Amino acid sequence: MSTRFAAVDCGTNSIRLLVAEAGPDGRLVEVDRRLEMVRLGQGVDATGELHPDALARTFAACEQFAELLDQHGVAPERLRFVATSAARDARNGEQLFAGVRERLGVEAEVVTGSEEALLSYAGAVSGIAAAEEPVLVVDVGGGSTELVLGERGRILAGTSLDIGSVRLRERLLRGDPPSEAEVLATVDHVDAQLDRCGVPLERARTWVGVAGTMTTLSAAYQGLPRYDRERVHGSTVPREELRLLCTSMVQRSVRQLRDIPSMHPMRADVISAGCVIVERIAARVGAPELVVSETDILDGIVLERISQEARR
Incomplete structure (x- = not known):
């Protein structure tokens, strides 16, 4: 079985998972792709904090993703978890990071808006x-x-x-x-x-x-x-x-x-x-x-991860 990589995009409205591997032509071969609507950004614009209910929905999705990653044989070192707008804006983002760490064994990364844009571009044009x-x-x-x-x-x-x-x-x-x-x-x-x-x-x-x-x-x-x-x-x-x-x-x-x-x-x-x-x-x-395009930031994250692995 080829080496598999995964990405999680935790956005304001949804959390999404992509499991993929590199094909012989260098393009991504999709193994699994999932989406859960968790509305992590519920009330963040008004309160500046992640709502407990939103965190609970997000953690439930992370638990489902953990099972899928195990089934697909994706090691934690080949998973990248990216959190975007809601986590950037929230004062209590550490609650999200701790919950992700506990359930998926990786550190959640809050990417800058510019990196989010570049990853979205790379993923979109790839498809x-x-x-x-x-x-x-x-x-x-x-x-x-x-x-x-x-x-x-x-x-x-x-x-x-x-x-x-x-x-x-x-x-x-x-x-x-x-x-x-x-x-x-x-x-x-x-x-x-x-x-x-x-x-x-x-x-x-x-x-x-x-x-x-x-x-x-x-x-x-x-x-x-x-x-x-x-x-x-x-x-x-x-x-x-x-x-x-x-x-x-x-x-x-x-x-x-x-x-x-x-x-x-x-x-x-x-x-x-x-x-x-x-x-x-x-x-x-x-x-x-x-x-x-159905290819997006998730594809960009995995493509970047595969490229980094190839250069090692």
């Missing part, structure tokens, strides 16, 4: 066909949004913005459905962030979207009867149709959003905020369509 450059990778998370523009294997510009689906929902889009005033305030806030992001979105000739907001939008656009990863990966949504879809979703109640067959129930209450972010990016991006 798509040759694309016209420059390529813009956008990862809309629960607490932050990463934007990276790259060309010929090098990064031209990248940033991590403190706008995410959970953060904006709790701070600005509180109505169900959001009021016109709330939507306008959110649009203004997102536009202000994009105005000074330093990434020339208009230069992008290919736009790749990763993570839950993007994949959910693709599934909804396709009208899938249930979420289908294979049909989502590599799918495209024309830019103007994407903007219309985002606007439509923002106008719906959580109950109406949960009625979308491919919608995860725990994403329905925050997807509207994610849609505002995507729509405002779509208004600026130079590419004619969105390409949705």
Whole structure:
């Protein structure tokens, strides 16, 4: 059996696991991929602390992941656990680190926004066909949004913005459905962030979207009867149709959003905020369509780990 590596991405809304190994051509061979919606960022924007219930949900997922890692023969030294926006913002992050250490035997790393952006870019481009450059990778998370523009294997510009689906929902889009005033305030806030992001979105000739907001939008656009990863990966949504879809979703109640067959129930209450972010990016991006990738920061983490092992 080939040496297996694993990555855990502990985000604001979900915690995800990838187990993979290097194929003969150097590309990743996926062994297992799991997602649990734990909402680690519950209330962090308002209180500055991780909520006990959110920690309990996250630790339960870690226990499930520990069993899977054992089944797949992944040694702790070949696992990297990355915590992102919610853990960066929380005063009591040590409670998360101690719980992860106890259950998985590794130290949780709180990556910087810039490293998160670079890992997301590497993972996203690894899973798509040759694309016209420059390529813009956008990862809309629960607490932050990463934007990276790259060309010929090098990064031209990248940033991590403190706008995410959970953060904006709790701070600005509180109505169900959001009021016109709330939507306008959110649009203004997102536009202000994009105005000074330093990434020339208009230069992008290919736009790749990763993570839950993007994949959910693709599934909804396709009208899938249930979420289908294979049909989502590599799918495209024309830019103007994407903007219309985002606007439509923002106008719906959580109950109406949960009625979308491919919608995860725990994403329905925050997807509207994610849609505002995507729509405002779509208004600026130079590419004619969105390409949705199921490979993302997890793939970037494992690729980096395999590369490090090869250099030893």
